[in-house]
Amino acid sequence: MGSTKRMTVSQALIEFLANQWTVDGIVRERTIPGVFGIFGHGNVAGIGQALKQLNVESPDLMPYYQARNEQAMVHQSVGYARIHRRRGTYASAASVGPGAANMLTGAAVATSNRLPALLLPSDTFATRVADPVLQQIEHPHDLGVQVTDAFRPVSRFFDRVQRPEQLYSIALAALRVLTDPVETGAVTIALPEDVQAEALDVPVEFLQPREWHIRRPRPDRDAIARAAAAIRAGKRPFIVAGGGVLYSDAENELRALVEATGIPVGTSQAGGGVLTWDHPQYLGGVGATGALAANRLAAEADVIIGIGTRYSDFTTASRTAFQNPDVTFVNINVAPFDAYKHGTQLPVVADAREAIVELTEALAGLRVDAGYAGRIAREKAEWDATVDAAFAPSGLALPGQPEIIGAVQQASAPEDVVVQAAGSLPGDLHKLWRVRDALGYHVEYAFSCMGYEIAGGIGVKRGLVAAGDDRDVIVMVGDGSYLMLNTELVTAVAEGIKVIVVLIQNHGYASIGHLSETVGSERFGTWYREYDGEARNFQGEKILPVDLAMNARSYGLDVIEVAPGASAIDDLKAAVARAKASDRSTFIHINSDPLIYAPDGAGWWDVPVPEVSTLESTQRARTEYLEQQKAQRPLLG
Template identity: 25%
Template sequence: MKSVGLSADHTAVDVAQPVSNSQQVTGSEAIIMSLLAEGVRRVFGYPGGAIMPTYDAMMDHEDRLQHVLMRHEQGAVHAAQGHARATGEVGVCIATSGPGATNLITGIADAYLDSTPLVCITGQVFAHLLGSDAFQEIDILDISMPVTKWNYKVTEAGEIPTALAKAFYLARSGRPGPVLIDITKNAQVDTLDFVYQSCDQVSSYEPNPTPSQQALLQAASLINAAKRPLVLFGQGVILGRAEAEFKAFAERIGAPLAATVLGLSALPTDHPQYVGMLGMHGNYAPNTLTNECDVLIAIGMRFDDRVTSNLAHYAKQAQVVHFEIDPSEINKNVRADVAVLGDVKQTLAAVMKRLDHRRHDRWLQRFAALHRTEQRLIIDADLQPATAAINMAEVIQCLNQQDPDAIIVTDVGQHQMVACRYRQFTHSRGLITSGGLGTMGFCLPAAIGAQFACPEQTVVGIVGDGGVQMTIQELGVMMQHQLPVKVIILNNQFLGMVRQWQELYFDRRYAATELHNPDFGILADGYGIANQCVSERQALPGAIQTMLQHPGAYVLEVRVAQQDNVFPIITPGASVADMCLGVEAAVEADAEQSTNEGVKDHDHNP
């Protein structure tokens, strides 16, 4: 995603009618009133010297604006992400200058790569001290510029309402993303005549391109003529709130449907056309048959390298139709024969008028056959292992059986890939995970944000023993606010994904990946959070049930196999068609693949 690159000249902003009459307020009060005018009811943050006036002003509005004190600024931005991802609304976080601001950067970068709408507000030293290396001064604008849609430094109180109106508009419009507003201390304490005008247009910024009628016609023509179409859908379906339009489109064309990691949950996994997850640890059939489809239909996804692997060997036989809102993603990685620019909610509805009803039963049977191979060689062994140790997949399956509707928030690593592979999703926004940046430490604070956003829903954090220790202090927020977040720590006493790569590609030289962990139960006890630890398979269902039925927060540590691997895997640099199912499984899979190559494909038109 490219930065918008907008001028700081606020005269470029067209605004709606004021939402309040002019009144004299401090800059700090203007910040709070602007947030309230945008409908914000909750912010996540951590106070400090340069933002203290704003925290003082916040106390006068505690009945309308809740502040959640996180235990680290990284936790604040991840919590804002979780809140935004669960609701689709703009998340807000606040931090002070210097280290407070720099501690936000990892989460801002995560939000940027995953198109999460955020407004991040940082305090800054007095304007007259800028550039003097004052205490806790840092140029957060230059630091954050590569990972924000827009950023701006406010040095005068009168700029605050316009800057924040513009920030919210840019964060939520078009392809969403994070925006940062840095506000000097003098701007917070000086006064202004406050009038808030919402922003709905910025010069040179076109968030929703108008789709070309010619592109719609060409896309429909290719899709109607396809013999072996394959649909790849990503988070753009969710961000565009286009789940219903996507489902109708998919059922009209009758094609196999495969999800990116961030696209998971846009469509229920039990849909008859759903054929699995794409990517390095995705499902065998959609990855392999990407290189056999004749028309590849990409919807709200960006052809990330974890999906395409070696671009020189990616879908070269296919014509590509790309539905995408961000022009910078078109032809960036994969050349599109037809690019349909625009909001997918609108473009899918528009192209539907031109599509024939189709069925591709024999083509879908090819996916089913390869899925049976994966089922026999990988999935059955994951879900019903012969070993005494519990597998991660068993935990996810047990959760499926007991609460299929819970919102799942994952950290990053083997447990993430296992959760994505085996979780059965029943509703949109059922998965919150770090995709593009792959941020360890994401799970706990993001789960907190999601639970605040969805107090009536069960939120389950799935985290490894490595990632949980990066932000484990956020258990204090769960304790303080009595949040009923459920946390499952899958403990294999390793940095599991790194260890797997060391086993496969570094001659089993396990450099710096073995973990000597604390007693997670004692840590949970310290925060007053109920907990238990299981290592026996027969105890797992009861432990999951106890966790889910507990009215408050719960930490369940599951001791899983130490050196288990996640398969299939696309070896880095290999073609998507060359998935490795494990050393022993690969030979048998190759033999079965050859028996399926003779199946001829026929289209069926009802």
């Protein structure tokens, strides 16, 4: 019989996590390199004690890190996971009730983005010896239902350790899902506060180093043959590349494929970076927020080759992007759920890199015709010129967001990482940001979570530091999203984690304000204004006397305020250069005009407009909506 070690459930779990390793080819790294934790009565004597004990006995084995908000802990984990191509992530421990509930949004971010995050929310007493406890939710119809049950629909794995002996099977199952390229997302292990402190004799084998090898399944031979035949039969093939290309380390293989065949590429938000912006076959983002070049060719394509994309409504422009009546879909995806989308009869269920390699071989000798190649080059050149014009300084006292993006772009280094998630910035970045490095574009857009940016950016920087990479992380954020969750800046200051935050102050919600106009709601409720008691709204002219630069300064960051004026863009470039030269976190504040928009990319997003209304603006929007809706198609190809 093997030897055992007397430990609490929490001690056993933390030591187990400290010995898990992810192996992806020649890459081997810690699956869980650390734990974020905010302690309360539900976990201070369990997980908290276990982390303290390990910190005393072996401080490098499982480092503990503070956070200021439970949601932000998970955002940091997601940012780290993406920059590590899903090979590693952090665990996040929270107390009972509100602490646990605060992580729900983070769990949804992880799961919707198919990025791993391990959540350890505390739960009420399994024995119910103290019932109800502080922060417990009581349901007369089911006394077993608690806050942690809300994690079930937003997690890819959920279980509750109700008895100490359950820990082994639950922990192993959780790590299997966490490291599975198909199943990964939020993995939740609920820990009742009494069970956390209970002891058991833990087999030493459970605590030994364990490797989890990333599956890279090769495609079925016949599936590749059918896909290649369909592509060869097409005249205007077009690739939609998603995040799966990056998670598979397949950008080099994709480049080889498109250089051999001449097939053009458009990217989803998650796919940004699969090709550099100046590659001849790269036409920019595709879909609702895409570039005009990519959307024009996607509309005419007779074969759409989706690689590692889940085909969100933004990628398909709410099913208006692909207009060829005879379009065929070849979907390459490690997840069957995504490979079979749009009714395709040509799914290729495989790892992106392995599939691209075999597809390249199957397409040997194929080259798009000269006419199509010329069209690709002309569309790209035209769009590049459009972006150049959008970046050109206007000399306005309040520059538009496109100018601001251009200035940050020009002042940054090719390898720097831009981080964003919500508002008008993701759409403008998708169109305008010229990605120069595979990992240089980090936009969380599956959940598009306001407040993700700062915490996610810190997670990205953690990931880079862990990999020995000293490139800068530039968080671009609007005032609306900043106000949602900015307190994690304290974490950056406390640990000396350098991030550069560019705050674009437009006194409201720029993205939803613009959308509100298009659907006939006239920007109602989207401005940050003083409340007008007579009109009973916030639509007046009195801007709030809120000083976000002072807020950031109070956290301990270096702050650079770019004053409105004709030199604002030049001053912004200088500010970014100064921030890059510093070894401290820097907050750059610039005012913008939210009514200056990025160039039109001919994408559409389906947001239903009321059928009836007394507002003329809504009536006009309804007419336009019905006209746009005519372009939608079922995409059964």
